Amino acid sequence: MEKLSAILILCSIMMISVPATHGIAEDPKSVEKWFENLTHSKQKLTKLHFYFHDIESGNNITSIQVARAPNNNSTSAAAFGGINVFDNAMTVGPNITSKQLGRAQGLFAASSLGPQSLLITMNLFFTQGEFNGSTLAIVGRDPILDQYREMSVVGGSGEFRLARGIATAQTFLNNPATNTAVLEYHVVVIHY
Numbered sequence: 001m002e003k004l005s006a007i008l009i010l011c012s013i014m015m016i017s018v019p020a021t022h023g024i025a026e027d028p029k030s031v032e033k034w035f036e037n038l039t040h041s042k043q044k045l046t047k048l049h050f051y052f053h054d055i056e057s058g059n060n061i062t063s064i065q066v067a068r069a070p071n072n073n074s075t076s077a078a079a080f081g082g083i084n085v086f087d088n089a090m091t092v093g094p095n096i097t098s099k100q101l102g103r104a105q106g107l108f109a110a111s112s113l114g115p116q117s118l119l120i121t122m123n124l125f126f127t128q129g130e131f132n133g134s135t136l137a138i139v140g141r142d143p144i145l146d147q148y149r150e151m152s153v154v155g156g157s158g159e160f161r162l163a164r165g166i167a168t169a170q171t172f173l174n175n176p177a178t179n180t181a182v183l184e185y186h187v188v189v190i191h192y
């Protein structure tokens, strides 16, 4: 699992732009109104930066393997077929004790028979500041040994309704001894 843990990392956030609007009404009528008013809404560009902490052992595990292939004597570099579910902290700085911006909740699967690569599917759930309560949905391929891994922002909720963009992951730290990885994320999104 050290290999899988190499994957994750991340986060401090620097938010740019976007006037704060708290308490977005989420009832169906309000959502309809929001859509009907879209033509008057201006597109915004928001940049986020944060560190993502994947912890697979110790007292504060946030990422657990929930499945693996019956034949796990993998000769490929990745433990092909392994699946983790995680609820990882997103923090401003690389230290887990730095300010928490939210949680990255989702799963990753070792989905490559070749060079190590994961399928990532996760929601970034923000719990601070102007994006408190909003989410971004991310799906992508994460070839964990590459310097930059580009994943897609495929949508969002709250302040991030109809979001689209790119999330770029970099490994900040990978410690196989403690099954801990810290990933640095830069996310650029267009939304309304």
Ligand SMILES: *[C@@H]1O[C@H](CO)[C@@H](O)[C@H](O)[C@H]1NC(C)=O
Pocket: 033, 034, 037, 040, 041, 042
């Ligand atoms: C429609 O959008 C404009 C521009 O974003 C905003 O000022 C206005 O309050 C919105 N109206 C409604 C009913 O949401």
Ligand SMILES: *[C@@H]1O[C@H](CO)[C@@H](O)[C@H](O)[C@H]1NC(C)=O
Pocket: 058, 059, 060
């Ligand atoms: C686990 O989390 C608790 C509470 O945040 C903290 O006091 C403790 O030091 C952490 N343990 C480890 C091994 O990180």
Ligand SMILES: *[C@@H]1O[C@H](CO)[C@@H](O)[C@H](O)[C@H]1NC(C)=O
Pocket: 073, 075
């Ligand atoms: C496990 O992999 C090794 C190396 O490829 C191979 O020699 C061995 O036969 C495999 N064992 C099983 C049970 O598949």
Ligand SMILES: *[C@@H]1O[C@H](CO)[C@@H](O)[C@H](O)[C@H]1NC(C)=O
Pocket: 068, 072, 073, 074
């Ligand atoms: C396969 O998985 C089982 C159960 O998780 C584990 O006990 C065993 O050591 C694994 N075998 C190999 C070759 O990785």
Ligand SMILES: *[C@@H]1O[C@H](CO)[C@@H](O)[C@H](O)[C@H]1NC(C)=O
Pocket: 095, 096, 097
């Ligand atoms: C993380 O922060 C804590 C206290 O804020 C400090 O004791 C610790 O040394 C820091 N760890 C690293 C790796 O900087």
Ligand SMILES: *[C@@H]1O[C@H](CO)[C@@H](O)[C@H](O)[C@H]1NC(C)=O
Pocket: 127, 128, 129, 132, 133
């Ligand atoms: C975030 O929103 C929740 C739910 O509305 C609220 O309870 C919490 O106090 C807010 N946190 C911050 C830091 O604004």
